[in-house]
Amino acid sequence: MGSAPTSPSTFDLQPATDLKWDEHGLITAVVQDAQTAQVLMVAWMNAEALRLTLATGETHFWSRSRSELWHKGATSGNTQRVTGVWVDCDGDTLLVQVEPAGPACHTGAVSCFFRRLDEPWSE
Amino acid sequence: MGSAPTSPSTFDLQPATDLKWDEHGLITAVVQDAQTAQVLMVAWMNAEALRLTLATGETHFWSRSRSELWHKGATSGNTQRVTGVWVDCDGDTLLVQVEPAGPACHTGAVSCFFRRLDEPWSE
Numbered sequence: 001m002g003s004a005p006t007s008p009s010t011f012d013l014q015p016a017t018d019l020k021w022d023e024h025g026l027i028t029a030v031v032q033d034a035q036t037a038q039v040l041m042v043a044w045m046n047a048e049a050l051r052l053t054l055a056t057g058e059t060h061f062w063s064r065s066r067s068e069l070w071h072k073g074a075t076s077g078n079t080q081r082v083t084g085v086w087v088d089c090d091g092d093t094l095l096v097q098v099e100p101a102g103p104a105c106h107t108g109a110v111s112c113f114f115r116r117l118d119e120p121w122s123e
Numbered sequence: 124m125g126s127a128p129t130s131p132s133t134f135d136l137q138p139a140t141d142l143k144w145d146e147h148g149l150i151t152a153v154v155q156d157a158q159t160a161q162v163l164m165v166a167w168m169n170a171e172a173l174r175l176t177l178a179t180g181e182t183h184f185w186s187r188s189r190s191e192l193w194h195k196g197a198t199s200g201n202t203q204r205v206t207g208v209w210v211d212c213d214g215d216t217l218l219v220q221v222e223p224a225g226p227a228c229h230t231g232a233v234s235c236f237f238r239r240l241d242e243p244w245s246e
Binding site: 028030032036037038039041042054082084085086087088089090093094095105106107109112113114115116117118 | 151153155159160161162164165177205207208209210211212213216217218228229230232235236237238239240241
């Protein structure tokens, strides 16, 4: 409060923004690589995770399985530097564009979406 | 049921796929433009919406506000032809890549993510 911003990757929340949190106080966050446009992962943020994400310029989420705040990369080193945060038309989903320091997925894959669900029929 | 596939954009569900549906029987679906890689929208699917998406090759969702199945573009004409469906590492989110016939957003915007939430501090 009153302290100068310490990093150019630090953001202010637009005061007029209306966000719709779900019944658990969470909002869906899609994380996209800012350079390649690859969708890296989907996670959830509560208000504190969003505040920390905007304040530090690195992604923070709410872990639904562990019920705790999670600074992405805190243990793995695979942090994600935020370059932009967008909200959708009805205010219930965020798109977070990042420059990742390493793989997004705990498996070591660049993206968590490495399995194809569908298989086109061969005719 | 023995009938021949009618379209090359029709898919079979991989039988081994394990999907995790939430307590409402829904799964989050991120829709991405297959050509531009732009994230267009996020919506929810129940099992029937996913089945119809795979069977018809056009996106179907579950509308949480209207509590009904929703064939994207049925009224607007802005259908989305599916080119690939991916599931994330923990099986609770889908990435649906599409060729859109028109804007994804009901506002007429190409993508529902047209509002920036953050504003980089000027130093």
